[in-house]
Amino acid sequence: GQQVMQIPQYQHVQEGEDFTTYCNSSTTLSNIQWYKQRPGGHPVFLIQLVKSGEVKKQKRLTFQFGEAKKNSSLHITATQTTDVGTYFCAGRNSGGYQKVTFGIGTKLQVIP
């Protein structure tokens, strides 16, 4: 079945440093979504990437979708304490029901 690998599982950064999390799929994806879960909260949708090579930005967050549509990354520039949480990618496969498979998540800690 489809697998979505996400690394790293944990990341501690000093406030102001950059942060990147990566997702890799075993199969070609039709799209990839990113979610953020604050401590004690529920996942909240951030963005969706659909096109090969697509890059989207949300303020300090940059999302990329690979040319082969099998990998993606989320980069945060100059982290702030409000960025703390777990970031999940969710890949939707190219056929059938188009089931979403979530990555394991990257837990980000920001040290003030």
Added chain:
Amino acid sequence: DAGITQSPRHKVTETGTPVTLRCHQTENHRYMYWYRQDPGHGLRLIHYSYGVKDTDKGEVSDGYSVSRSKTEDFLLTLESATSSQTSVYFCAISESGQQYNEQFFGPGTRLTVL
């Protein structure tokens, strides 16, 4: 936040007892999902529904059953709870199963099976 509620929010039960979790939405979305979240495993799909009385299995469906008799309600039942089912359970909804629709998550239910 989307109109999704889960009940109960917390539950402690004993091994072998049946447990039912409820997800209720006010968005009239067609698709509903049940996930479990465990450390080291992320979010794993248990079951999903694509309409009233239309359900299908996810990747970790063993030991779970679901029912959807109304658009707004999706029930998850553990017929005989086991300690391995201790987890945080999230319900999610999406407007359709089409590839461009994001999922909206409920607040979660923390279940402990002793």
